[in-house]
Amino acid sequence: MYLQIDGIEKSFTSRERGTFKVLDNINLDVNKGDFLSVVGPSGCGKSTLLYLIAGLDKADKGEILVDGKPVKGPGPERVVVFQEAGLFPWLTVLENVTYGLKLKGMSKADADQKAMETLKLVHLSKYVHSYPHQLSGGMKQRVSIARALVMEPDILLMDEPFAALDEQTRMVLHKELLEIWKKLKITIVFITHNIREAVLLSSKIVVFATRPGKIKATFSAKSTKDGVTPDDITLHLEQQILAALQDEIEKVLKEEMGDDYSFETNRIHRDTSGDMGSGI
Numbered sequence: 001m002y003l004q005i006d007g008i009e010k011s012f013t014s015r016e017r018g019t020f021k022v023l024d025n026i027n028l029d030v031n032k033g034d035f036l037s038v039v040g041p042s043g044c045g046k047s048t049l050l051y052l053i054a055g056l057d058k059a060d061k062g063e064i065l066v067d068g069k070p071v072k073g074p075g076p077e078r079v080v081v082f083q084e085a086g087l088f089p090w091l092t093v094l095e096n097v098t099y100g101l102k103l104k105g106m107s108k109a110d111a112d113q114k115a116m117e118t119l120k121l122v123h124l125s126k127y128v129h130s131y132p133h134q135l136s137g138g139m140k141q142r143v144s145i146a147r148a149l150v151m152e153p154d155i156l157l158m159d160e161p162f163a164a165l166d167e168q169t170r171m172v173l174h175k176e177l178l179e180i181w182k183k184l185k186i187t188i189v190f191i192t193h194n195i196r197e198a199v200l201l202s203s204k205i206v207v208f209a210t211r212p213g214k215i216k217a218t219f220s221a222k223s224t225k226d227g228v229t230p231d232d233i234t235l236h237l238e239q240q241i242l243a244a245l246q247d248e249i250e251k252v253l254k255e256e257m258g259d260d261y262s263f264e265t266n267r268i269h270r271d272t273s274g275d276m277g278s279g280i
């Protein structure tokens, strides 16, 4: 197993909520080259798990292993792409992408060459000298993906990277991310609220239960790759994931709105034209 998550527990403490458990006994095995999506209602601990894998935070209990070695902090083999591109506004696209390489001590010429190759991969060769404010949201997110890929990580950790983008841009980036995944044979852990996005992109999907976050169901979505899956298989998988999520969504709504809140099962339904589950 390439990425191994063994018995992870994590609690936080805040003035309003006291100490509360966010992740409870998370066990997950990810193979090298898997595209794993984690789907779950708001606040169930998806990002917390991603940050633990990234080594940006520490678990209270359990262990995360990459290639058999315990994660003890951030490492170049695990790079995070966030929802907001977070580019340096005073640097050009090329300078943003070479920034990490130069910090590692790479010469300008080598860093520029490597960055140019990576920017080609995300179709931004023409914009290397542009500044972030001159780019659309989708282009900024491409730069952010290039900035991560240029470090040649083994695992790309993506925290709702397309959530702030419009539907058409997101569709294009889905296609491009799948091409990159296949070309680089990289392992991806992808956090999303969007069931359709998870089904379209992933080889494996994990549904989180909430309060505290734990794994409720795991689905294999390998057959949905390469666009060969008949629509009805994709839709069936979406329905199964939605069914697994339904109780969890209700739990969150009752906590937020009160126990008398009634959740109609037909409120969230499969909508072939829409963005399934994006409002969860």
Ligand SMILES: Nc1ncnc2c1ncn2[C@@H]1O[C@H](COP(=O)(O)OP(=O)(O)OP(=O)(O)O)[C@@H](O)[C@H]1O
Pocket (backbone or CB within 6 Å): 012, 013, 014, 022, 040, 041, 042, 043, 044, 045, 046, 047, 048, 049, 193
């Ligand atoms: N540093 C922290 N201190 C206190 N509470 C935190 C901290 N980080 C996260 N939380 C809380 O832990 C819970 C899980 O947060 P997390 O961001 O992991 O959930 P999520 O599933 O990614 O949510 P969303 O889908 O809304 O982004 C939330 O209730 C959040 O408010």
